[in-house]
Amino acid sequence: MALIEVRNVYKIFGTGRALDTALDMAQTGAEKNDVLVETGCTLGLKDVSLSVERGEIFVVMGLSGSGKSTLIRHINRLIDPTTGQILVDGRDVLEFSTEELLAFRRGAVSMVFQRFALFPHLTVIENVGYGLEVQGVEPAERRRRAMRWIEDVGLIGYENAYPAQLSGGMQQRVGLSRALCTDPEILLMDEPFSALDPLIRKQMQEHLIALQRDLKKTIVFITHDLDEALKLGDDVAILKDGVIDQIGGPEEILLNPATEYVREFVRDVKRGRVVTAASIMTPPKGDANGPTVSYDTVLQDMLPKCIDSDAPLRVVDEAGAVVGAVSRRTLLRGLADHGVKK
């Protein structure tokens, strides 16, 4: 079973009778805008179901106001659903008593925030150790474990600085180490890099990828940037007005957009970084003798070989067997989103 299961969650912001009406409307298929006009309640999430496997990066992508923050806050129950179920490791989060919920947040799950949300009156090391402090860990031990993470994100020398003295990128590295310091199984990241400059954002993405290779956490990652989603996500869910339009691997989303909305979205993506040889190759030709590429090479990385070789590239699987061919024309088509079939 998946580590995180969200089942048929509806979230409506409102109170009293209006809320009941709004829920009825949502359950019978009404859309966010209709619900708002009719009842004055905001439809945050509508019939959202998803499952996140252990060890994967699950990305939720959507525009501002689509309900991403609302969704991710259901997982550690900073927000309670109007109806629906949330299971983490087989346990129903909504059944937790107050103590169980605190224990769950202290141990199993932590969160990184878009606007960092560091404690401004605490130093870097105190910020990073806050989770341990809450757990009642001794100060010396706390310092030791916090230092390990400060070192990991490259902030040695800043441990006694206050957050306001750091740049945005550094602040978010503090936010990341604060989340990692309790060694949680699940990391919830709500647009963690959105407030950063493009270059810093790229560094942080690389850092996260490297980190994930070592740590194998289960990460739910929120973003409004499709490129980021496709780069980081093992699975990507597209959220629109509180409804999930599509869930799938990056390539699947790119190649088979489920709705017009998703299609619109993926149009401007740099496909060369996501689409792989396996997705565009034609059946192998017996006499071909071009250079070989692995089936999971992204199109961009095939360009140099393709330019140098007049013969089509031969696509090979892990065992080295030829499974397909890619000609210049096929490659160009793939890059141009033209006639590509899965």
Add this chain to the structure above:
Amino acid sequence: MMNFIRGLFPEWAVEWPKNLNLPLNKWTNDFVEWLVTEYGVIFETASDAILVVLVGMERFLRDLPWVVVFLGVGALTFFSSGRKWGLTALVAACMFFIGLTDPRLWDLSMMTLSVMLVSTLICIGVGVPVGIAISRNDRMRDMVLPALDLMQTMPSFVYLIPAIMLFGLGAVPAVFATVIYAIPPVIRLTDLGIRLVDEDIVEASDAMGASKRQKLIRVQIPMALPNIMQGVNQTTMMALAMVVIASMIGTRGLGTEVLIGLQQLNVGRALEAGVAIVLLAIVMDRVTQAYGGRFIRMDGRG
């Protein structure tokens, strides 16, 4: 003309009927009397406790060599303001001028200061928890805030009378009246300060599994401190004003001097005491502000 208009109405509509009288006056008196007879013991105990602290504080401040008080206040200002020489010099000058105005005024200032300090401490001790409570509970807040408005708009003299009835004459009723008059800013600004703490940051604390208590002590109160200190500052100022007024019910201190000056038409004497009060106010204001400023600077926002 007027007679004509009056003639148009029945008698009860012309003059306010004598028996249409809400006996608020009598009720209040009855209530206070009832309080005194029923709960006199409690008031006596409270009174004794306050008196012990008050006398201790007063004796301490008066017995200390003035040089020590002078240097102590100077050092306090210097370090809590983050080593600002100018501010420290100003505060020291004010302290010095209190004595310089008239040597007797130094002792009287120490008396006023002790009533004020004790009142302020009680205000903080009661006001901060109340402020925290109403910041968490909207319904309680809706009940408390109008009460605070009432307490602040009521002429401050009004508190003196029940204070006397409950505690007799002297310094204790002065403390009581002062606390009632001066407590609203601490409550208000504690409430405001806690409500103003960035929601993201409260959420971060929640997400780490902090209990309400941990969150309050480690995050909300520290982050609300600049506001709370602002409230304490206002409270000290109001307490000082009230302590002066409370000299009418027998608190000794600078207020007494003003009162005597007025009674004897000795303008000079009243003025000297008035100047000392102003100087004391400046000292208290700067010291509490400097102390509040600390917390703003500490997180780098100031």
